[in-house]
Amino acid sequence: MFPHLRDLDRIHQRAPRRILKDRMDPFHFHTQEEFVSRYRLTKQATRTVIEQMSPQLPEVQGNRGLPIPHHLQVLIALRYMATGSFQLTISDCLEVSQAAVSRCISRVSKAIAMHGRQFIKMPAHNESLQVMEEFKDIDGMPGIVGCIDCTHVVISKPPGDRSEVFRNRKGKFSINVQGVCGPQLQFFNIVTRWPGSAHDSNIFARSRLCAEMEGGAHRGILLGDAGYACRPFVFTPLRAPQMSFWCMEEEIQLCWKIHAHLLRK
Known part of the structure; x- marks a missing residue:
């Protein structure tokens, strides 16, 4: 009877949750040698770290309030630990805010420490x-x-x-x-x-x-x-x-x- 109301229902349906994605996936963009020079771990070792850390990582808000996925949180922290670069430099490279970089480093470090006695x-x-x-x-x-x-x-x-x-x-x-x-x-x-x-x-x-x-x-x-x-x-x-x-x-x-x-x- 009121077809335009059905259109309004479709418009107001909740959109799928968006997350912040790294536009340049380091696992595919870098060779193994380039990856190790930036993160001090092989790609396989980094994937293992991500798998181990993900359950302990809380959500971190990135640009425009979008959550940063667990694998990107770990990559941000590893890049900082491996190179000692300023947080602002890492934020520019990975296109997240400096505040988000700081939160990722803190939370990933705590997650790693939780696994200390295991390894x-x-x-x-x-x-x-x-x-x-x-x-x-x-x-x-x-x-x-x-x-x-x-x-x-x-x-x-x-x-x-x-x-x-x-x-x-x-x-x-x-x-x-x-x-x-x-x-x-x-x-x-x-x-x-x-x-x-x-x-x-x-x-x-x-x-x-x-x-x-x-x-x-x-x-x-x-x-x-x-x-x-x-x-x-x-x-x-x-x-x-x-x-x-x-x-x-x-x-x-x-x-x-x-x-x-x-x-x-």
Whole structure:
């Protein structure tokens, strides 16, 4: 009877929900080499991260109030972490606002941290023998299950009266981060709660890992530098080392130096 009313009904039907899309899909636009140089992960590894992180990522509003899809949130955060670019530069490249970039970085970082214990852990008993063999293949030292050391991650001067405890021996403000690394550029343990003035050996002595190794929860030996006290489960350099042992230790400690360099970058 009133055909124009049917037209009005169609007009007022709710439109499909729109989301912000990246016009240039990095997975298709970049070669594998170009992708790794921008995100520090392979395409397959990045897809795995997106799959793992998506359930923990809340909605982020982008330009014109459109939600940013989970995969783009992860790509934004990875680009920032991999390159250290200014947020404004990333917002221009990926065509989202700087505020949206900031929210993506914060929320993806928290989602990654939630998965920390799932991936960063000491080898189980059935895995430790394989790790020992891989370390032995590097330069013949048996029984090593990890390299331990600390590295300083520079930060801005913290506010408050306790800021000086973050000043390290080089006069910079930092977090002294302890890490145990494996032979395949993997982290087995990370401690990030100590200020720059804390000594490496004190950080380890008061860590959960030290208590676990004292109690026999982990098999094998950690290799540390002269900053650590020698223990039954921690080997440190000899004061008058034989050349062959010194060379083996230097070769294995190179694993940690590579890890620390990648972590700071």
